[in-house]
Amino acid sequence: MTPGARVAAAIEILDALADDAPVEAVLTRWARGNRFAGSKDRAAIRDHVFDVLRQYRSSAFAGGGTDGRSLMIGQMRLKDTPLDQTFHGQGHAPDPVEATVAAALPDLQTMPPEAALDMPDWLVEQMTQDLGQQVAHDICRIQRQRAPVFLRVNSAKASVPQAIAALQQDGILGQALEAVPTAVQLDQNVRGVRNTAAFTSGLVELQDASSQAMVLNLPLRAGQRVLDFCAGGGGKSLAMAAIPNVKVVASDVSAARMTDIPARAARAGATIDVVVQQDLAARAPFDVVLVDAPCSGSGTWRRSPQAKTRLTPEALTELTELQSEVLIQAAQHVAAGGQLAYATCSVLEVENSGVIEVFLKKNKDFKAVSRASWLPSGSGDGFFLTILQRD
Numbered sequence: 001m002t003p004g005a006r007v008a009a010a011i012e013i014l015d016a017l018a019d020d021a022p023v024e025a026v027l028t029r030w031a032r033g034n035r036f037a038g039s040k041d042r043a044a045i046r047d048h049v050f051d052v053l054r055q056y057r058s059s060a061f062a063g064g065g066t067d068g069r070s071l072m073i074g075q076m077r078l079k080d081t082p083l084d085q086t087f088h089g090q091g092h093a094p095d096p097v098e099a100t101v102a103a104a105l106p107d108l109q110t111m112p113p114e115a116a117l118d119m120p121d122w123l124v125e126q127m128t129q130d131l132g133q134q135v136a137h138d139i140c141r142i143q144r145q146r147a148p149v150f151l152r153v154n155s156a157k158a159s160v161p162q163a164i165a166a167l168q169q170d171g172i173l174g175q176a177l178e179a180v181p182t183a184v185q186l187d188q189n190v191r192g193v194r195n196t197a198a199f200t201s202g203l204v205e206l207q208d209a210s211s212q213a214m215v216l217n218l219p220l221r222a223g224q225r226v227l228d229f230c231a232g233g234g235g236k237s238l239a240m241a242a243i244p245n246v247k248v249v250a251s252d253v254s255a256a257r258m259t260d261i262p263a264r265a266a267r268a269g270a271t272i273d274v275v276v277q278q279d280l281a282a283r284a285p286f287d288v289v290l291v292d293a294p295c296s297g298s299g300t301w302r303r304s305p306q307a308k309t310r311l312t313p314e315a316l317t318e319l320t321e322l323q324s325e326v327l328i329q330a331a332q333h334v335a336a337g338g339q340l341a342y343a344t345c346s347v348l349e350v351e352n353s354g355v356i357e358v359f360l361k362k363n364k365d366f367k368a369v370s371r372a373s374w375l376p377s378g379s380g381d382g383f384f385l386t387i388l389q390r391d
């Protein structure tokens with residue numbers, strides 16, 4: 001496909017998103033209906049669509065509308081790409097931008113500050129209240145950019161330099177991340193990583209650096225039994241299972257979400273005991289229980305940009321209620337003298353310290369012993385962790 005045809009495809013997909021359909025489903029449907037598009041075409045189209053979703057308000061301002069064509073015109077202007085490079089009508093490219101339309105497009109210097117942040121106003125206010133204006137605005141700006149890609153080196157199988165060398169043999173370049181001892185940041189060709197020998201033989205897993213840092217901050221010692229209460233696909237379980245002599249039990253309210261854990265554990269050479277929630281009481285108590293809670297994902301919106309426009313104040317309140325409930329359920333499985341770790345990939349205080357405060361008021365046998373947080377940055381997503389100690 002020509003660059004212009006890729007832009008035309010992105011326009012079609014953005015129009016299909018207008019009714020709030022999930023972007024992954026729309027991209028998959030488009031690929032099924034357009035089999036001529038190769039993997040590089042699909043990747044380029046996906047990049048266009050995600051760039052617009054991350055920069056929705058500013059693209060709409062720059063393009064003069066919220067239909068797919070206007071959004072892509074806006075996106076090209078934000079990237080300083082001449083419109084006639086892709087809007088020329090040749091080889092399935094979109095039609096040229098009419099002179100009258102081009103003349104009516106606003107001067108980018110006049111963009112309102114709130115559009116330039118590409119975040120709903122109520123969320124900017126909430127973040128400003130929690131973190132101050134400077135940090136809140138920095139978070140908004142970073143969520144407008146593509147996320148860096150990180151791998152976790154499976155320390156049970158390889159050192160970071162060994163993993164980097166193995167990846168290089170398959171043409172993937174990466175570098176160690178000073179702040180997180182298990183992390184490798186990829187430089188290029190990130191889409192091929194799942195096909196490398198390093199990945200298929202379990203030397204590396206895809207995992208954000210802040211998720212890795214969170215696990216490295218858990219109070220885990222050899223010989224301990226740890227419960228990953230919200231294990232999902234097992235990212236944190238796998239990272240914990242790489243710590244020598246830590247026995248990991250993975251559980252989740254949804255057994256279906258845990259389907260891939262045995263295959264991922266086998267690839268990593270790790271042992272993870274997958275237990276459905278109904279059977280957990282028989283396996284309790286645990287020395288450490290991790291609650292990687294369902295959350296707004298506000299620290300990860302570079303990767304899932306639709307979420308920032310979909311979140312409502314009501315949905316956020318519901319989430320905090322769910323988080324409190326999950327924390328109470330998980331607390332039942334903590335041994336006397338054991339620890340309960342509460343984590344979210346959110347930067348919003350109501351989901352973090354807010355939930356902890358409510359919990360501590362009602363559960364006097366727990367006290368907070370440490371707190372750590374990571375803001376979205378070039379070194380990873382936003383993450384929050386509090387460790388609670390049981391008497």
Ligand SMILES: C[S@@+](CC[C@H](N)C(=O)[O-])C[C@H]1O[C@@H](n2cnc3c(N)ncnc32)[C@H](O)[C@@H]1O
Pocket residue numbers: 229230231232233234235236237251252253254257292293294295325326329
């Ligand atoms: C942030 S995700 C976990 C991600 C996972 N730990 C990982 O590293 O891949 C939150 C998980 O919490 C689970 N969850 C939601 N409500 C729950 C509940 N009441 N009890 C246990 N898990 C719950 C969801 O099914 C989801 O898999």
